[in-house]
Amino acid sequence: MICGQDLILDVLSNLLRQRGVMALRAYIGSYDSLVSLYHDRVGVATAHLWDGASDSYNIAHVRALLPGIACTIVNVTWRMQGLYVAEGNPKRITGWADFGRDDIRMINREKGAGSRVLLDEHLRRLGISGSRIAGYGQESASHLALASAVGRGEADIAVGTEKIARQVDGVAFLPMQRERYDLVVKTEHLPRPEVQALLSVLRSQAFKAEFGAIGGYDLRDIGRVICET
Structure with missing residues (x-):
C-alpha cells in the first residue's frame, strides 16, 4: 500500500x-x-x-x-508550496506574517498534512499562535478544497501547492517555498x-x-x- x-x-x-x-x-x-x-x-x-x-x-x-x-x-x-489568495489579492497578502493580521480569515489542512506542518513551523518561528487566527481550526483534507474555499470567498488565505491553484477559478497563487x-x-x-x-x-x-x-x-x-x- x-x-x-x-x-x-x-x-x-x-x-x-x-x-x-x-x-x-x-x-x-x-x-x-x-x-x-x-x-x-x-x-x-x-x-x-x-x-x-x-x-x-x-x-x-x-x-x-x-x-x-x-x-x-x-x-x-519537487513542488512549489505557497499561499492561495483571492484573484487580484484584495487583502494585499505577501507572506507568512499576514496570518497574524486581524482582518485575515484562513482555512487549514488537517493535522499531520505536510502543508499544515509547513504553516505551523512558520507560525512558530514568527511567534504567531494559531488560536489568534480566524479560521485556524477550520480544516479540510485536500488542497483542492482549500483553494475552492478561497475562490468562493469563504477564506482569505490557505496553504497549498501551485498546481492546484491553476485548477480553481478566482484564486491566485503566491509562491513561498520549494518543497x-x-x-x-x-x-x-x-x-x-x-x-x-x-x-x-x-x-x-x-x-x-x-x-x-x-x-x-x-x-x-x-x-x-x-x-x-
Whole structure:
C-alpha cells in the first residue's frame, strides 16, 4: 500500500498494476503516512514535512517517527508550496506574517498534512499562535478544497501547492517555498520485488515524460536516494 495524496502516486500505482503488482492507495497526510509505516500498516510512505530547525525536508521527521528503524528516502518530485489568495489579492497578502493580521480569515489542512506542518513551523518561528487566527481550526483534507474555499470567498488565505491553484477559478497563487516530496521505505524491505518494481517505474523515462508534460512537477531528482537513516 502506498500512502500519500498527490496525483503522481495514482499514476505510479496504475503503472505498477500494469506490471502485475497489486498497489493499493491510502489517501492520508505525511505525518500519518510515516506513523503507518512505523506500524507496518503500509509498505511505502510519502512525505513533504519541513523541519524549521534544520530548514530541510523529511529526514528529521523520519528519524523521529521511525526511531531505531533504518529507512531509505527516495525523491519523487519537487513542488512549489505557497499561499492561495483571492484573484487580484484584495487583502494585499505577501507572506507568512499576514496570518497574524486581524482582518485575515484562513482555512487549514488537517493535522499531520505536510502543508499544515509547513504553516505551523512558520507560525512558530514568527511567534504567531494559531488560536489568534480566524479560521485556524477550520480544516479540510485536500488542497483542492482549500483553494475552492478561497475562490468562493469563504477564506482569505490557505496553504497549498501551485498546481492546484491553476485548477480553481478566482484564486491566485503566491509562491513561498520549494518543497521536496519523497518516498520512504524501510531499508530491509528494499529487496522485495514489489518495491523494486516501484522504483523501476519511478525511474523510467515513460513516467518522467508523462509528468514532465503535465507541469507543476520538478523531476530533476526523481528516483534519487536522498538519505539512508
